[in-house]
Amino acid sequence: MHTFYRLFVRSTRSTKYRKQLIILITVVSCLGFFLYIREEYNLRKENNEENIISRNKVVLLEDKQPDDIISSKSENCAYKNCPKLREDVINVHIICHTHLDPGWLNSVDGYFFGIDHGPNNQKGGQTYRHNMPSVLTIFNNVVSALLENAQRRFVMVEMSFIWRWWKRLDEDYKKIIRKLLKDGRIDIAGGSWVSNDEAVSHYSAMIDQCTFGFRFVKDELRTCSQPAVAWQLDLFGHGREINSLFSQMGYDGILFGRLDYQEKEQRTAEKTLQMIWKINENAPKSERWLFTGILPNLYHPPETLALKSDIAGSLLRSSDVDTIPESASAYSKRLLAELKTQQEKYNSSNIAVIYGGDFEYEDATQYFQNIDAMIDTINNIQNTTTDKKKFYVHYSTPTCFLHALSQEKRSWPVREGDFLSYAHRAHAFWTGFYTSRPGIKYYERSLGALYQSLRQLSIFANQVDFNGLFQLAEIMGLLQHHDTITGTSPMIHIADALQRMSRAEKNGQALALSLYQHILTPSMTTNWSTPLIFCQLNESYCKPLVDIDKIHRRVLTDDSLGVSETLNELGIDGQGLVIRGRHLLSIAKPDDNMKFFREYALKSVWRPIIAFRSDFNDQPLDYKTWSLLNTELPPQVNILTIEPLSHEKSILTILFRIEHIYDRNEHSKLSESISIQIHKIFNNHKLVDAKEVTLGANMYKTGAFDRLKWTVDSTYEDKSEYNETPIFDGRTIHLYPMQIRSFIIKLTKH
CATH class of the missing domain: 1.20.1270.50 (Glycoside hydrolase family 38, central domain)
Incomplete structure (x- = not known):
């Protein structure tokens, strides 16, 4: 830089130095242009590799088309960046999350901005309290904490909150978050707009809100954010039908916290808190099952081992135990004892410990520092212990935890029916x-x-x-x-x-x-x-x-x-x-x-x-009746969804779902499978193109799902019949009892 300055000063006095300066500037410019071209090439190559990925029969195509809402939970994204596990030890997955209800004791906006709209503050209007959690602050602080240590990982769930946060960020910050997602350091669990109820929500509304969330994930968070696990921690019971829909959306499994206290006691004693849930007797094999895991402490850490930001400094690595509430060594020994107890409840070499709770991680840096100290201390203890049962503790995510379980060479028990109704103790059923x-x-x-x-x-x-x-x-x-x-x-x-x-x-x-x-008087x-x-x-x-x-x-x-x-x-x-x-x-x-x-x-x-309307005489109607259908559909068939996705030039792209509304053996005739010709359905419209997608409309579906593989316990005898749906040929839709099929179709008016 000093040489450049001297040349610049001398150039004003001497033709000789002026020529040297021009040569130097030219060389530097060419070098900078070369580096820019190389970086742009690498970036485009990386994006191309991200955006055109084949995962067996589930295909990702990202081409910037307005109707393109398809992405993939490819092996290259969902599981590639999971932490490496160790053999001959119990792998402890530390899953960090914050449980954010989009409205409960406070309003949605109250929670997001940290404004107390709660029941104890109704008279005073909006009050900002220093101890009121703010979702906005939590997200910002978590990202900052993740950037401090590449080992840290975090779970984000409610897209309704993430959307509010996301639209306030600049593009540079969004790129940082997308990189964290790509590296697996932020894990999108669930991916729906909210964690929907499974007893009261209508199934169509549940499908819509999942689709709405998935669309945001794809459009904004991009390729590697596709959720692989349903994260339904705090629901008051779980229904088979809703989880059948989860299976049809392509989830590899579900994790939840609430289980009837009597069943939990029995499953704990039998070590069957992880199982294969048979959720649809009519479905093909690839959609009939859903791996199900019940977490040990709802969505919290062990009761006596909570780490909250309000006990900041409790696990600092200092050996000066007189100045801190508890040393990392003392805490880690207590956690090790808890891990040994927890491992006895699960017949697995992988166990999960949840660190988080309602609106926690506002002081994310301190929270993560505590966990860092705990992980280092426990692993150091385990490296020198002579115990036969050893633990390896590491940061993880729901996606990586589920993947680790699937890699175990073992079989799993089968559960049928609902997890409803739910009771947390005797005479306390959550049915009201x-x-x-x-x-x-x-x-x-x-x-x-x-x-x-x-x-x-x-x-x-x-x-x-x-x-x-x-x-x-x-x-x-x-x-x-x-x-x-x-x-x-x-x-x-x-x-x-x-x-x-x-x-x-x-x-x-x-x-x-x-x-x-527009419909009744289009000429007006x-x-x-x-x-x-x-x-x-x-x-x-x-x-x-x-x-x-x-x-x-x-x-x-x-x-x-x-x-x-x-x-x-x-x-x-x-x-x-x-x-x-x-x-x-x-x-x-x-x-x-x-x-x-x-x-x-x-x-x-x-x-x-x-x-x-009071009077139509002044403006007579062009149409008094009109239908989008050419002919009436068979009585066992219902169009569940017709949703416009884009309208470019003369092409209308829509999301189209069609369902068989009868179960097997419900009706002597209407319970039979049926076929529909999709190109004959629409009146005054010509079918240009049709592609089948998953129920959440976020993956192309050209055959059976390629999901994580699970082995059912050999003692279980499955007597139900299988319905293998023929691959969609672009024209004929086959529907078996209770089946819902989804399509992205393009129409043009005749």
Whole structure:
């Protein structure tokens, strides 16, 4: 640099030095350009290797097309960067996470920004408290802590929070996070918008919110973020049907924390807390099973071994034990004793220890430093111990933990049926939430019907408002959370959810009216002089129901499970909330009864949007009836999803799901498998292209899943039949009983 400066000064005085300077500048410029070209080439080569990956029969294609929502949990991403395990020891997987409820004792925004909207602060409005956890701060501090030590790993779960955080980041910071994801140091577990409830959520809403989350993962977090594990830690029981959907989405397994106390006692004694869950008797072999692991302490570390940021410095490596609460050596010895106890509960050479809890890691650096010290100390102790049973402790993730279990050469016991209902002790069954707070449950179903209708109307009208649909998808996703639709949260969060729903409904209705006009009078270029109006059909239309007494659930004592509020809905007038419902009784032959049940179940959920207009005489309708279908579908077939993905030039790309609504042996005729010609379904549209995708619409599906392999215990006899679905040929859709198949299709108008 000094030489360059001297040449520059002399160049103003001498022609000789001016020539030397020009030569030097030229050489430096050429060298810089060469280095830039080489770096750009390497970067593009790396991106190309990332974006075109084949994982046997699941293929990734990332070509920047607007309709491309497909990614892959390729071996090159999900498992390549897992820590190397050691043989002849117990491998201890330290899984660091923070449990972030998108609304529980606080509102979604309250949790995200660290504003106390909780039940103890309703009078004071918004109050910033120094000890109020902030999701925004937690995420930022975790990333900073990960960058300090390449061995550290962390789990991120709720895409609804990650999306809020992500849109506040600049591009350079996003690249850092994508690199952490690619290296496996951040693991996306679940990947859905929220951890949805498995007892109250409707299956279609659950599929939609998973798809919504997966789409964000692919579009923003990119290739190597594809989730491999369902992470359902805090749910109040688990259903076979929902987990059958998880299997169809391509998950390799599920990990959860809550299990009925009696079953947990039995499985602990038998060392069967890890198992193969048979979740679908109709499905092909590749989708029939789901590996299931129950974690030892819900989603916390062992009770007496918690590490929180409020005990900062407790495990610093200093030997000055007089100045710190507990030395790393003392803590590590206690943890070793706990590991020996925990290992006795699992018939495995890999065990998981969870470090985290509700809204922890706000002081992420201190938390990780404590764990660093613990890992180093335990491994040093194990290197010198003479114990026959040794432990090797390392940072890990749910994905790597599941992969390690799959590599063990052993068989696993089989579990059938549901993990419902759930009780955490005697006479304490978590079943009230199936029906409590019926108002928000009904409102969610109504909003879901509006969302479904708007997606269809957008295609009918050839007018797609993606922002309007996004708003509805976002609130419908939030509603599926296991503390929202269940009603297991204080009124402050329920009121916030209702407010969000009201805004989304109002905007959705306005969008629906606009779409109705495009459909009914496409020749018009101006808005109707008298608008359509929504009517909720006053109860006076149903006089017989008004005077019938109903029972509404109230609980006047708190159950001491965290909410600190009784279940006592007083309504807007303070006189008591009244919700009226109905029960339907069908008396008929078995075939007719089941037909009524299946058909009415669809009609009750997917209610039509009803709107009124005072006068049509001034603007006659171009169409009074219109259908997207060429012909009526067979009675056992239902179109579950028609969602616009992109509209480029004359090509409309949509997500299309179709389902068989009957189970095996439910009906003498309608339970049989059936085939549909997809190119004959759509009226006034020509099918340009169709590709089958997984249920979450995030992977192409050209055959059986290539998933982690598990061996079923030889004592289990599987007597059920298998349905192997023929590979989609671009035209014919085969459906076996209860099957849902998903497609990305391209249409053009005739």
